[in-house]
Amino acid sequence: MTPVFDIRGLTKTYAMGETVVRALRGVDLRVEAGELIVLLGPSGSGKSTFLNIVGGLDVPSEGQVIFEGRDLSSLSEDELTFYRRNHVGFVFQAYNLVPSLTAKENVDLVTEITPNPLSSVEALSLVGLGERINHFPAQLSGGEQQRVAIARAIAKRPAVLLCDEPTGALDHTTGIVVLEAIADVNMRFQTTTMIITHNAAIAAMADRVLHFADGRIAREEKNASRALASEVTW
Amino acid sequence: MVSWRLRTLDRKLMRDLWRLKFQALAIALVMACGISTYIMSMGTLHSLTETRDIYYDRYRFADVFAALKRAPLSVAERIADVPGVMTVYPRVVFGATLDMPGLDEPATARIISVPDMGEPPLNVVHLRRGRMLEPRETDAVLVGEAFAEKHNLNPGDRVTMVINGHKRTPMIAGIVLTPEYVFSIAPGGLMPDDKRFGVFWMSRQALEAAVNMDGAFNDLSLKLTHTAQVKNVLDAVDLELAPYGGLVAYERADQLSNWFLSGELDQLKVMATVSPAIFLSVAAFLLHIVLVRLIATEREQIGTLKALGYGNRAIALHYLKFIAVIALLGALMGAVAGYILGKNLTGLYASFYRFPMLTYEIVPRVFIEGALFCIIAGFSGTLVPVVRASRLPPAVAMRPAAPPSFRQTLVERLGLERWFSQPARIILRHLERRPVRFAFSVAGVGMALAIYVGSSFVVDALDYLLEVQYDITDRQDALVTFVETRGSRALEEVRGLPGVMRAEPGRMVAARLKAGPREERTSITGILPGGELQRVIDDKLRAVTPPESGLVLGRKLAELLEVRAGDPVEVEVLEDRRPKATLLVTAIVEGFIGARAFMDINALHRLMYEGPNVSAVAVSLDAREAAGFFAQLKESPLVASVLRTEAARKNFDETMGENMRTMTLFHIFFAGLIAFGVVYNTVRVAFSERSRELASLRVIGLTRGEVGYILLGEIGVVVLLALPIGCAGGYGVAAALSAALDTELYRIPTIVAPMTYAHAILVVVTATLISSWTVWRNIRHLDLVSVLKTRD
Numbered sequence A: 001m002t003p004v005f006d007i008r009g010l011t012k013t014y015a016m017g018e019t020v021v022r023a024l025r026g027v028d029l030r031v032e033a034g035e036l037i038v039l040l041g042p043s044g045s046g047k048s049t050f051l052n053i054v055g056g057l058d059v060p061s062e063g064q065v066i067f068e069g070r071d072l073s074s075l076s077e078d079e080l081t082f083y084r085r086n087h088v089g090f091v092f093q094a095y096n097l098v099p100s101l102t103a104k105e106n107v108d109l110v111t112e113i114t115p116n117p118l119s120s121v122e123a124l125s126l127v128g129l130g131e132r133i134n135h136f137p138a139q140l141s142g143g144e145q146q147r148v149a150i151a152r153a154i155a156k157r158p159a160v161l162l163c164d165e166p167t168g169a170l171d172h173t174t175g176i177v178v179l180e181a182i183a184d185v186n187m188r189f190q191t192t193t194m195i196i197t198h199n200a201a202i203a204a205m206a207d208r209v210l211h212f213a214d215g216r217i218a219r220e221e222k223n224a225s226r227a228l229a230s231e232v233t234w
Numbered sequence B: 001m002v003s004w005r006l007r008t009l010d011r012k013l014m015r016d017l018w019r020l021k022f023q024a025l026a027i028a029l030v031m032a033c034g035i036s037t038y039i040m041s042m043g044t045l046h047s048l049t050e051t052r053d054i055y056y057d058r059y060r061f062a063d064v065f066a067a068l069k070r071a072p073l074s075v076a077e078r079i080a081d082v083p084g085v086m087t088v089y090p091r092v093v094f095g096a097t098l099d100m101p102g103l104d105e106p107a108t109a110r111i112i113s114v115p116d117m118g119e120p121p122l123n124v125v126h127l128r129r130g131r132m133l134e135p136r137e138t139d140a141v142l143v144g145e146a147f148a149e150k151h152n153l154n155p156g157d158r159v160t161m162v163i164n165g166h167k168r169t170p171m172i173a174g175i176v177l178t179p180e181y182v183f184s185i186a187p188g189g190l191m192p193d194d195k196r197f198g199v200f201w202m203s204r205q206a207l208e209a210a211v212n213m214d215g216a217f218n219d220l221s222l223k224l225t226h227t228a229q230v231k232n233v234l235d236a237v238d239l240e241l242a243p244y245g246g247l248v249a250y251e252r253a254d255q256l257s258n259w260f261l262s263g264e265l266d267q268l269k270v271m272a273t274v275s276p277a278i279f280l281s282v283a284a285f286l287l288h289i290v291l292v293r294l295i296a297t298e299r300e301q302i303g304t305l306k307a308l309g310y311g312n313r314a315i316a317l318h319y320l321k322f323i324a325v326i327a328l329l330g331a332l333m334g335a336v337a338g339y340i341l342g343k344n345l346t347g348l349y350a351s352f353y354r355f356p357m358l359t360y361e362i363v364p365r366v367f368i369e370g371a372l373f374c375i376i377a378g379f380s381g382t383l384v385p386v387v388r389a390s391r392l393p394p395a396v397a398m399r400p401a402a403p404p405s406f407r408q409t410l411v412e413r414l415g416l417e418r419w420f421s422q423p424a425r426i427i428l429r430h431l432e433r434r435p436v437r438f439a440f441s442v443a444g445v446g447m448a449l450a451i452y453v454g455s456s457f458v459v460d461a462l463d464y465l466l467e468v469q470y471d472i473t474d475r476q477d478a479l480v481t482f483v484e485t486r487g488s489r490a491l492e493e494v495r496g497l498p499g500v501m502r503a504e505p506g507r508m509v510a511a512r513l514k515a516g517p518r519e520e521r522t523s524i525t526g527i528l529p530g531g532e533l534q535r536v537i538d539d540k541l542r543a544v545t546p547p548e549s550g551l552v553l554g555r556k557l558a559e560l561l562e563v564r565a566g567d568p569v570e571v572e573v574l575e576d577r578r579p580k581a582t583l584l585v586t587a588i589v590e591g592f593i594g595a596r597a598f599m600d601i602n603a604l605h606r607l608m609y610e611g612p613n614v615s616a617v618a619v620s621l622d623a624r625e626a627a628g629f630f631a632q633l634k635e636s637p638l639v640a641s642v643l644r645t646e647a648a649r650k651n652f653d654e655t656m657g658e659n660m661r662t663m664t665l666f667h668i669f670f671a672g673l674i675a676f677g678v679v680y681n682t683v684r685v686a687f688s689e690r691s692r693e694l695a696s697l698r699v700i701g702l703t704r705g706e707v708g709y710i711l712l713g714e715i716g717v718v719v720l721l722a723l724p725i726g727c728a729g730g731y732g733v734a735a736a737l738s739a740a741l742d743t744e745l746y747r748i749p750t751i752v753a754p755m756t757y758a759h760a761i762l763v764v765v766t767a768t769l770i771s772s773w774t775v776w777r778n779i780r781h782l783d784l785v786s787v788l789k790t791r792d
């Protein structure tokens, strides 16, 4: 079976005036369809940079990300936009909802431009927000906002779901609700999922855990069985 | 690729617009001002031009005109043979005075002959009411509509006129219009005065008999072929008419009525370009600052949208739609206002310029252009930030922007900071951090001020002009002009009339002045040494006594001839014996009206080989007896016209002054809008950028007043700096307008009264206070918690 992602020798350097920041120093990884991967590592170790490149938000300095046989670095800007539009769902730590749009409208933003989406209401129901679809972000709690963001990410039935510290701004109980939603989507749609977190406990949910350090994958663990989100404590 | 139906994004757009509605409205209003002036002037221009062209064509307005003393009709036949001449129309045109009830002084009439039978070949009249003259009808006249309206004359009424010394009371057969007097200004007048000047038409037979012109003519109109060489025709006509007292022939462009009309059209063109350009650039600048701010607040949203799969074009389109909505709103309001203003302006013109029919015509092209200009202005101010925003890499857009880098201000680097409080230092740092925007804000407010000053200066300038004209140079109460040049006895006769306190001789001759290749047709006025009524002045407004020989030129004439004091000028008098001489220019004198030349009156008599003749007498009157004075003149057979200073001044004030005041009101409104648009947007944007910081300052314990001081202090600095710059700029605009309005008939001096500056400053300061007040209300209600919670 061909992997969803075949990532080879990925590096990313930022020129900051005089100094050069080497955010990624050669990352290799194969990701199989339906896997749930958790990325751990200290702040500044390159996790976000890695996820952004995999999701087509950023381009690597060197190396390749091959998605379903296509090299992302060979794509034009428009093609990259279509890659994000049709295949990738993002969930960010800061939720990144459009404040002037309601929950439903935030999801509509995606369903309007993708070929075969869930309906917005359906997507919101999946994350348990069927009741609050007409609330503006400012009228929702942090956990609810993040669930709207998840609904927005999954509404397009993405091939991959990329989550950058989705529970970072949430308390424990709320965090669990959000993680359950993500795990549920992963199971239900076999969506390949990568989650960045600071919380080692979350790793128990994963098929595989990648430990980032200094721009590299320092260590990799495979879990024999996945814990349920509700079993996770931190 | 780009879907035009981004419904949800459009919803965001509408909500963003609603949140910024007052800013958007202020900008749209500024645009509307520009576009309404454009639509108003272009629509009026179009209507006037079309109407004029059709009128001239249909009523066969002549191409060339000439006046002369008297020539037999055979001369006209010879002129018909000049190559390029298609039609020759010799006429008799004579001045007369009218005794109109309700008017102390005699009114002046111009009586024009019409063929005894059939239509005139050129300069056809248009009948408004009543009827045309019957063949060979001798006891009836046609009268121009403007005069008829002012005196409430109707067909069947009789008017009393003294023509060539004979009193007559012809009946008015009809009320008419003519392309020759679309704008009817009396010879020597500044403004049309329809109460005191009227045009009449009389059958040739009757007029000929009244003024001894059997078989002769003293006025010539020509229609030329399309291929005619105008210059050659004019020369040929001058040559033919010279022995018959011909004054210089001139083409249509120099015909007084047409000249005024063309001048008006030119001004409309200027108005259609300059004002929209100013307003739209201000609007573009405002849109720029508002959009840059909007994009800065929405950086993360842009990144998110891109992460969701929206491309560069979708993002760019989103913000361009934002601009387009404001621009189209501006265009729409501008179109409505422009249409209403255009209708009114055309109505105003219709009362000044007499056309058989003048209606404001809707020219769709002008409306479309107006909308396009709005869009172009909007996009030109915002394209760069929009493109930059659309190209933001999504990953970068989602990271909060680096904190703005501040540095010590110039004040601090100079070590002056101990003179400034902490809040004052914050103000200075903010201003120094965005020097370009700071400069633009100052320029914007300054521009509002300049527009106000620059457009209201005309009132000041005209006041000054009238003062100079009537209090310093032409100080007579009345100028009595004679039909024929008369001997010195005429002066004594006038002196003997009731109420005359002082009478001075007036002598004026038509002349052609040449200097090198330049040539001007003008008049030379004799100045009485030590005279008190008709004087010439230098640029310091001091009376100048013309030397006993030589020529004194008004500044405009000197400019036209390109001569200075000491240069020779060839003079060819066009009256009497038509003497020629080369005279030295001895002085250049100030004067705002006409391009005139002056001589010592005795030197003028010598030039003319004549004794102390007069063509006019200037008098000062005892006001109590003025009525008796004028009543006697009404009876006099020798008087051609009586120019009453008080009436001229009042007329000027009523017609011109009224227009000016209306225009000034508009400009106050426009300048106020610009000031408000600039100040309001600057304050709002500053508030939006600063609200987090201000809330933090409030949290650490600053009072509302202190926080308000920081924010509003910034706009205060902008306005304070803008005041002197705007005033200076306003003077510049006034000077530029003076130059643009400079014509051979008058020159508008660059005079700005202190009160005008004061008014302008008041308008800008008021706009500032209102804008500041709206922000102040927001500061009072600044929600500390929510401001600190939201990231932007």
Ligand SMILES: Nc1ncnc2c1ncn2[C@@H]1O[C@H](COP(=O)(O)OP(=O)(O)O)[C@@H](O)[C@H]1O
Pocket (backbone or CB within 6 Å): A014, A015, A016, A021, A022, A023, A041, A042, A043, A044, A045, A046, A047, A048, A049, A050, B396
């Ligand atoms: N746009 C950028 N410009 C400069 N340096 C960056 C940029 N983005 C990330 N970095 C740097 O790259 C390194 C890795 O960052 P990041 O991937 O965000 O780490 P993590 O998500 O693991 O905390 C950090 O040192 C960070 O400062």
Ligand SMILES: [Mg+2]
Pocket (backbone or CB within 6 Å): A047, A048, A049
């Ligand atoms: Mg990170």
